[in-house]
Amino acid sequence: MRNGQSRTSSRHKASEAAGLDCATAFQKIALGCVAAIKAQHSSACAGDAEAVHQIRVAITRLRAAVAFFAPIVVDAEWRRLKEKIDWLNGPLGAARDSDVVMEYARRKRYGAWAQRMIGERLDQRQMQDHRRLVRCLRSVRTQRLVAAMAAWIRQGRWLERYRRKHAEALQSYCTRELGRWHERLIRKGRHLKTLGASPRHRLRIKAKRFRYMLEALTETVALLGRGEFHHLHRPAKRLQRALGDMRDIERFAGLASGSPQVEDGKRGKKHPPGYRHRRDKLLGDAIAAHRDLKHAGAC
Numbered sequence: 001m002r003n004g005q006s007r008t009s010s011r012h013k014a015s016e017a018a019g020l021d022c023a024t025a026f027q028k029i030a031l032g033c034v035a036a037i038k039a040q041h042s043s044a045c046a047g048d049a050e051a052v053h054q055i056r057v058a059i060t061r062l063r064a065a066v067a068f069f070a071p072i073v074v075d076a077e078w079r080r081l082k083e084k085i086d087w088l089n090g091p092l093g094a095a096r097d098s099d100v101v102m103e104y105a106r107r108k109r110y111g112a113w114a115q116r117m118i119g120e121r122l123d124q125r126q127m128q129d130h131r132r133l134v135r136c137l138r139s140v141r142t143q144r145l146v147a148a149m150a151a152w153i154r155q156g157r158w159l160e161r162y163r164r165k166h167a168e169a170l171q172s173y174c175t176r177e178l179g180r181w182h183e184r185l186i187r188k189g190r191h192l193k194t195l196g197a198s199p200r201h202r203l204r205i206k207a208k209r210f211r212y213m214l215e216a217l218t219e220t221v222a223l224l225g226r227g228e229f230h231h232l233h234r235p236a237k238r239l240q241r242a243l244g245d246m247r248d249i250e251r252f253a254g255l256a257s258g259s260p261q262v263e264d265g266k267r268g269k270k271h272p273p274g275y276r277h278r279r280d281k282l283l284g285d286a287i288a289a290h291r292d293l294k295h296a297g298a299c
Contacts, residue, residue, distance in 0.1 A: 026069045029216045030153045033062035049099040064209035075158045084145045091133040098126040104252045117256040189290040204243035211236040231296045238289035246282040
């Protein structure tokens, strides 16, 4: 009975998606992101690390949706909103980075090294970053930004422009754009083994946006079943996570630079225990994920 209900639900979602155009699909995805920001606001102000993370995810998903539907939705109003989102993303990113570093410092493997090489600076930095974030989240500026994003998504000038033009079918547009994003990911990651930190970071952002759009088109819009994108989603997610973990541990190790312990000449090991092995393993995981994404075939 349950399997029958699941198949009926899938067919219902598919029929709903078939009736969507690109503008409506974008609105559904983007408004879901705004709703997620609102839902996590109070918890983030209370210092909940997971809520801070979820707000960042929602903003990244929104920006991914705008980039994906850029020929349709990008206008002067979005460019103004983007500047304000960048302002909010600053303290959000700093607070999230502090939370991740603290997670590393609390691990049994790294605790002694962090205490010796970094000391109390971690707690102080985390407290400062969260206080700054709470001030931003509670500000009138943020309240106006969230309201402005919702208004632009629902009835921005981009929508009038879209309606005046011939609307391309959602499925053909998405197939073409996913294919273009997939090809770009493969191209940008060709020399992953020798990429510097900045190009690796940009590749991670591209992998994350690709993954988020695959999820949005299968879960929020239900354009296709999840299984039809599984061959692309899985390696994209692995690539993003490996590069993200690599960036996190590099940042964690970098906090020892300039510490009082190092300046006083009482330095221990410059890097956390097992740092090089862990970094090399993550790079290998990223290269393997990129290879699997390349061999996955077209969207």
